[in-house]
Amino acid sequence: MKTVCIIGTGLIGGSMALDLRKGEFAARIIGVEQHAAHAADALACGLVDAVLPLEEALSEASLTILAIPVNAALQLLPRILDLLTPGAVVLDVGSTKAQLCAAVAHHPKRAQYVAAHPIAGTENSGPRAALAGLFQGKTNIICEQERSSQQALAEALALMEVLGMRTLYMRAEEHDKHLAYVSHLSHISSFVLSLTVLDIEKEEENIFALAGSGFASTARLAKSSPAMWGPIFEQNTAFLSLALQEYITHLQLFQQRLQQGNTPALLQMMEEANRIRPILEGKSRTPQPAL
Amino acid sequence: MKTVCIIGTGLIGGSMALDLRKGEFAARIIGVEQHAAHAADALACGLVDAVLPLEEALSEASLTILAIPVNAALQLLPRILDLLTPGAVVLDVGSTKAQLCAAVAHHPKRAQYVAAHPIAGTENSGPRAALAGLFQGKTNIICEQERSSQQALAEALALMEVLGMRTLYMRAEEHDKHLAYVSHLSHISSFVLSLTVLDIEKEEENIFALAGSGFASTARLAKSSPAMWGPIFEQNTAFLSLALQEYITHLQLFQQRLQQGNTPALLQMMEEANRIRPILEGKSRTPQPAL
Numbered sequence: 001m002k003t004v005c006i007i008g009t010g011l012i013g014g015s016m017a018l019d020l021r022k023g024e025f026a027a028r029i030i031g032v033e034q035h036a037a038h039a040a041d042a043l044a045c046g047l048v049d050a051v052l053p054l055e056e057a058l059s060e061a062s063l064t065i066l067a068i069p070v071n072a073a074l075q076l077l078p079r080i081l082d083l084l085t086p087g088a089v090v091l092d093v094g095s096t097k098a099q100l101c102a103a104v105a106h107h108p109k110r111a112q113y114v115a116a117h118p119i120a121g122t123e124n125s126g127p128r129a130a131l132a133g134l135f136q137g138k139t140n141i142i143c144e145q146e147r148s149s150q151q152a153l154a155e156a157l158a159l160m161e162v163l164g165m166r167t168l169y170m171r172a173e174e175h176d177k178h179l180a181y182v183s184h185l186s187h188i189s190s191f192v193l194s195l196t197v198l199d200i201e202k203e204e205e206n207i208f209a210l211a212g213s214g215f216a217s218t219a220r221l222a223k224s225s226p227a228m229w230g231p232i233f234e235q236n237t238a239f240l241s242l243a244l245q246e247y248i249t250h251l252q253l254f255q256q257r258l259q260q261g262n263t264p265a266l267l268q269m270m271e272e273a274n275r276i277r278p279i280l281e282g283k284s285r286t287p288q289p290a291l
Numbered sequence: 292m293k294t295v296c297i298i299g300t301g302l303i304g305g306s307m308a309l310d311l312r313k314g315e316f317a318a319r320i321i322g323v324e325q326h327a328a329h330a331a332d333a334l335a336c337g338l339v340d341a342v343l344p345l346e347e348a349l350s351e352a353s354l355t356i357l358a359i360p361v362n363a364a365l366q367l368l369p370r371i372l373d374l375l376t377p378g379a380v381v382l383d384v385g386s387t388k389a390q391l392c393a394a395v396a397h398h399p400k401r402a403q404y405v406a407a408h409p410i411a412g413t414e415n416s417g418p419r420a421a422l423a424g425l426f427q428g429k430t431n432i433i434c435e436q437e438r439s440s441q442q443a444l445a446e447a448l449a450l451m452e453v454l455g456m457r458t459l460y461m462r463a464e465e466h467d468k469h470l471a472y473v474s475h476l477s478h479i480s481s482f483v484l485s486l487t488v489l490d491i492e493k494e495e496e497n498i499f500a501l502a503g504s505g506f507a508s509t510a511r512l513a514k515s516s517p518a519m520w521g522p523i524f525e526q527n528t529a530f531l532s533l534a535l536q537e538y539i540t541h542l543q544l545f546q547q548r549l550q551q552g553n554t555p556a557l558l559q560m561m562e563e564a565n566r567i568r569p570i571l572e573g574k575s576r577t578p579q580p581a582l
Contacts, residue, residue, distance in 0.1 A: 119503045139500045168500060181488050182501040186509035189484050192545055194564040196538045197472050204570050209430045209459060210473040212410045216571050217511050218477035223568040226561035234554050244546050247487045248539060254483055255535050263525050269486060270517035276485040277514040279495050280507050 001027035005061035007054070007076070009033045009042035011121060012093055013067030014130030016163065017047040022132065023162035030057045041127040058083045063155055066092040071231035074103055081109040089152040091116045091159070095179060096235040097143040097172040111149040114156040117141045117175065118165055119183070123223040136164035143172040180239035185247060187221045187229055188240070194222030292318035296352035298345070298367070300324045300333035302412060303384055304358030305421030307454065308338040313423065314453035321348045332418040349374045354446055357383040362522035365394055372400040380443040382407045382450070386470060387526040388434040388463040402440040405447040408432045408466065409456055410474070414514040427455035434463040471530035476538060478512045478520055479531070485513030 004026040006013040013031075020026040031048035033039040039051040058064060064080065066073050073094050080090050081104060091114040092100060101115050118140040122129065140160045145153055160167050170178070197219070201207050211219075233240060257265045295317040297304040304322075311317040322339035324330040330342040349355060355371065357364050364385050371381050372395060382405040383391060392406050409431040413420065431451045436444055451458050461469070488510070492498050502510075524531055548556045 119501060121503060121505065123505075138503070141501075178492070178497055178501050181491050182498055182506055183503055185487070186484060186506045188542070188545060189480055190505075190509050191561050191564040192541045193477060193480050193538065194567040195560060196476070196534075196541045198563065198566055198570075199541070200472050200534070200537055201469070206469050207473055207567075207570050208573055210410060210432075210469050211571060212412060212429070212474055214412065214414075214481075214512050215473055215477045217508050218481050219567050219571065220508050221505050222564040223571075224561075224565075226558045226565065229561060230554050230558045233549060233557060234552065237549055237552065241546065241550055243487075243491070244542065244549065246491055247484065248542050248546065250483045250487045250490070251479070251535065251539050251542070254479060255532065255539065258524060258528055258535065259532055261525065261528065263521050266524060267517045267521045270482050270515075270520060272489065273482040273485040273513040274515075274517065275489055276498075276510050279489075279498050280502060280510065280514075282499055 001025065002063050003028045003030065003061045005030045005032060005057045005064040006048065007032040007057075007064065007066050007080075008068035008072075009038055009047055009051075009127045010067065011125050011129040011131075011134075012118075013065060014042060014045070014047045014127045015120075015132070015134040016065060016067070016093075017042075018130055018132040019135065019163050020159070025159065025162045028060075030061060032057045038127050045127055045130065047127055047130055054080075055083060058088070059085065062088050063159065064088065064090040065159075066090060066094075069228050069231045070094040070096050070100065070235050074100055074235075077104055077113070078107060081107045081113060084109055084112055087151070088112060089114065089155045091152075091156050093118055095183065095232045097141075097175045099235045101144050101147075101172040105147075110147055112152055114145075114148045114152050115143040115172065116156055116160070117143075117179075118160065118163065120165075123220050125225040125228065133164070135160075138165055140165040140167045141175050142167055142169050143175050145169050176236050177239045180236055180243045184232060184236055184240050185243040187224060188233070188244060189247065190219055190221035191224075191229075194219045292316065293354050294319045294321065294352045296321045296323060296348040296355040297339065298323040298348075298355065298357050298371075299359035299363075300329055300338055300342075300418045301358065302416050302420040302422075302425075303409075304356060305333060305336070305338045305418045306411075306423070306425040307356060307358070307384075308333075309421055309423040310426065310454050311450070316450065316453040319351075321352060323348045329418050336418055336421065338418055338421055345371075346374060349379070350376065353379050354450065355379065355381040356450075357381060357385075360519050360522045361385040361387050361391065361526050365391055365526075368395055368404070369398060372398045372404060375400055375403050378442070379403060380405065380446045382443075382447045384409055386474065386523045388432075388466045390526045392435050392438075392463040396438075401438055403443055405436075405439045405443050406434040406463065407447055407451070408434075408470075409451065409454065411456075414511050416516040416519065424455070426451075429456055431456040431458045432466050433458055433460050434466050436460050467527050468530045471527055471534045475523060475527055475531050476534040478515060479524070479535060480538065481510055481512035482515075482520075485510045
């Protein structure tokens with residue numbers, strides 16, 4: 001069993017702590033946490049055994065998980081590599097990968113780093129939002145695996161296995177492009193849906209009374225942390241801007257057909273949209289029976 | 292206990308049948324269902340005791356629930372009123388109210404009709420999607436209550452009480468305007484998000500692998516029935532078109548600030564959007580403690 005350091009004891013770092021302890025992967029978990037209130041919560045919830053300053057934590061740990069907003073990770077990762085002891089491994093778990101990989105591309109200890117993105121989360125944040133089993137059955141992406149040492153990769157994969165994740169490999173730019181569409185865009189659509197409704201429905205009482213479970217589901221991500229998502233949008237602006245433009249163009253087409261009273265065309269768009277059901281439910285992946 | 296006729300034994304009609312039987316409101320439930328497969332399912336699931344032709348069903352029932360797509364309801368409601376026996380009551384449960392109320396405004400039996408909208412549902416449809424308790428704790432809207440007889444209103448309210456719903460009253464246009472924002476718009480945002488991602492991510496495998504629970508939640512409504520939603524959009528075009536324009540305008544503002552790298556402005560928009568959390572969770576309704 002290892003001594004694991006978790007930098008950032010929020011939803012993601014905290015949920016990992018729960019599973020790593022339960023899975024007997026970590027004998028000791030050290031938190032590094034700049035917010036005093038989060039540090040106190042992480043200790044009180046038993047997520048970490050101690051909260052220590054960065055240098056001290058890194059000197060003890062053989063595996064470090066960097067789980068802070070992506071702008072802060074961009075600042076901190078080079079310094080962590082500077083401090084990393086021989087044989088120790090650091091992985092990050094952020095939602096953008098290209099800028100971070102570029103920032104440490106020429107670092108002499110690059111091979112001790114694994115660029116990961118375990119795709120899981122909720123709209124909540126902070127140590128008290130940590131959930132056991134959050135990662136179970138979900139997908140982890142590793143980028144630039146050829147730039148990590150075999151040992152570092154093996155340790156990262158062992159960790160993901162304890163969390164119950166399967167790992168796929170992608171180039172960092174490819175990761176950021178796909179995530180723009182499949183995750184970041186849906187956060188924007190939800191944030192802006194919430195904003196629009198709040199702007200128009202001045203009587204909040206109406207929103208509460210009239211919102212069905214449908215609106216609640218569509219607007220759920222609008223509860224997400226700006227401090228986490230702002231830096232993701234900033235680092236993924238190029239792909240996200242393309243994704244958002246496509247979304248706006250599709251909405252304008254829907255709007256045009258709505259105003260023309262062209263219901264058959266609207267029905268066709270909705271039927272096409274319905275194709276998301278088997279994909280989300282994984283049915284499109286069912287192999288065809290052999291003939 | 293009553294004999295209740297349910298026209299349309301899908302998600303809404305079928306879920307009502309389950310609760311009305313369990314709540315001992317209905318002694319006998321007669322289905323009217325034009326799709327043979329749905330009729331068979333409704334009988335097999337025990338939602339209804341019999342499926343009969345419209346005239347026969349109306350001659351037996353003292354209370355009729357019209358739970359079919361809103362375009363079909365617009366066609367059928369005048370005929371139902373023509374056939375309605377003295378003292379019998381009909382209520383509809385559709386998601387648009389203005390056109391339907393207008394269609395029967397001058398019907399001699401208008402007072403036997405209650406224009407209702409129990410706000411509940413899922414992305415699934417058909418008798419096998421029926422869920423007990425679907426309406427529990429949710430809101431029902433009644434429009435033009437002054438045009439329904441006291442007896443008809445009392446019967447509708449008794450039914451909604453068995454379902455566990457609280458009833459609010461609104462003008463039909465006001466209902467359609469609010470619903471455009473708080474329900475219909477979120478369906479469009481979800482249908483079009485799904486379309487956009489399907490158009491761009493040609494590799495469906497990627498969507499399955501990379502979509503987190505966030506995308507699944509935001510795109511959930513994209514699984515909804517086009518046959519149900521097309522007519523709603525058609526009947527609510529004027530308000531919905533305004534709502535959609537507002538949404539597009541807000542997305543364009545977000546896009547502009549994204550491209551400008553104006554993260555502080557994006558953070559401000561997200562913080563504003565976060566205000567939906569206490570509203571959706573009903574916390575903004577908590578009365579202030581008395582001084």
